[in-house]
Amino acid sequence: MTSSQQIAAALTPLWRPRPTADGSLTFFSPEFGETFHSLEGARQEAFEKFAIATALPTKAQAPHLQLLDICYGLGYNTAAALEVIWHHNPACQVTVVGLELDLRVPQAALAVMPPWSGSVQAILEGLAQRQQVTKPQCEAHLLIGDARQTIQDLVRQGFQADAIFLDPFSPQRCPQLWTVEFLNLVAQCLAPEGYLATYSRAAAVRSALREAGLHIGTIPIETPRPRKEWAQGTVARWQAAQLIPLSPMEQEHLQTRAGIPYRDPHLQDSAPMIRARRQAEQQASRRESTSRWRHRWGIT
Ligand SMILES: C[S@@+](CC[C@H](N)C(=O)[O-])C[C@H]1O[C@@H](n2cnc3c(N)ncnc32)[C@H](O)[C@@H]1O
Numbered sequence: 001m002t003s004s005q006q007i008a009a010a011l012t013p014l015w016r017p018r019p020t021a022d023g024s025l026t027f028f029s030p031e032f033g034e035t036f037h038s039l040e041g042a043r044q045e046a047f048e049k050f051a052i053a054t055a056l057p058t059k060a061q062a063p064h065l066q067l068l069d070i071c072y073g074l075g076y077n078t079a080a081a082l083e084v085i086w087h088h089n090p091a092c093q094v095t096v097v098g099l100e101l102d103l104r105v106p107q108a109a110l111a112v113m114p115p116w117s118g119s120v121q122a123i124l125e126g127l128a129q130r131q132q133v134t135k136p137q138c139e140a141h142l143l144i145g146d147a148r149q150t151i152q153d154l155v156r157q158g159f160q161a162d163a164i165f166l167d168p169f170s171p172q173r174c175p176q177l178w179t180v181e182f183l184n185l186v187a188q189c190l191a192p193e194g195y196l197a198t199y200s201r202a203a204a205v206r207s208a209l210r211e212a213g214l215h216i217g218t219i220p221i222e223t224p225r226p227r228k229e230w231a232q233g234t235v236a237r238w239q240a241a242q243l244i245p246l247s248p249m250e251q252e253h254l255q256t257r258a259g260i261p262y263r264d265p266h267l268q269d270s271a272p273m274i275r276a277r278r279q280a281e282q283q284a285s286r287r288e289s290t291s292r293w294r295h296r297w298g299i300t
Contacts, residue, residue: 011108046080053197054163060088068161072098074109160191166198187212201231208261217243258290
C-alpha cells in the first residue's frame with residue numbers, strides 16, 4: 001500500500017461511505033448531517049447537473065478552458081468535467097481551481113473513486129496529495145480553506161472561469177456559501193460567456209444569483225414525477241441566451257418568502273447567524289407564504 005492509500009484507508013470511515021443508485025459511492029458528513037451527493041447517483045449527478053449543464057461538450061472545442069469547482073469534496077465534478085472535455089477534444093488544455101474546506105475529504109476519497117480514466121485519476125491523486133498538478137494538458141490547484149476567503153484571492157487575480165460548479169451542502173445546512181455576498185464574488189469569477197451550475201433549485205439561491213446580476217435558467221427533471229420536485233438545479237449566465245427559462249411556477253416561487261436570500265455582509269458570520277438574519281427578514285416580509293404558493297400549484 002502506498003502512503004496515500006494508507007491515509008485514505010484511515011480517513012474514509014470518518015465520512016461513512018455509502019452507495020448511490022448508480023453504483024458510485026458518496027460520503028456522509030456528520031458535521032453537516034447530509035450526504036455529499038444525491039443518493040440517486042453521485043457520478044451521474046456530476047455529469048448531468050454540472051459537466052453537461054455547463055455546456056462542456058460544446059465548450060470543449062476551445063483550445064483552453066478554465067474551471068472553478070466550489071466545494072471540491074471527492075472531486076467528482078472536476079473528474080466528470082475533465083472526462084467530458086477530453087472525450088470531445090483530447091487537445092483541450094484545462095486549468096482547474098478547486099475550493100475545499102477540509103483536505104481530508106479528497107484524501108479519503110482516493111479509496112472510493114469510481115472508475116475515472118487514468119489521466120483524470122492521476123489529477124485527483126495529485127490534488128489530494130500536493131494540492132497542485134502540472135501536466136501538458138492540465139494545470140490544477142486545490143485551495144484549502146473557507147471558500148468565502150479563498151474566492152477573494154481568485155477575484156484579486158482576475159480568474160475567469162468558463163464553467164463554475166457550485167456544490168455546497170444544502171442552503172439550510174451551509175447558508176454561508178449561498179449568500180448574496182458570496183455569490184457576488186463567485187459571479188466576478190464567471191467569464192462573459194461562462195456557465196455556472198448548481199444542483200440547488202431553492203428560491204433563496206436563485207434570488208441571490210439574480211442579485212449578483214446573473215440571468216438564471218432551470219435544469220428540468222427528465223422523467224416526470226409527482227409535483228414535489230420541479231427541477232434538478234439551476235444554471236446562471238451573464239446573458240439569458242442558451243438558458244432554459246424558469247416555468248411560471250418557478251418564477252412565482254421567487255416572489256414568495258422562500259425567495260428572500262441569505263445575507264452575510266462581512267463574509268464571516270456563522271450558519272446560525274445567517275439563518276437567523278434571513279428568518280427575521282422573512283417574518284417582517286409581506287410576501288406570499290411559500291406554503292400558499294405550494295398549495296396553489298398543487299405541490300405536495
Ligand atoms: C456537497 S459536498 C461537495 C461534493 C463535491 N462537489 C464532490 O463532487 O464530491 C460539500 C463540500 O463542501 C465542503 N465545505 C463545507 N464548507 C465549506 C466552506 N466554507 N468552504 C469550502 N468548502 C466547504 C465540504 O468539506 C464538502 O467537501
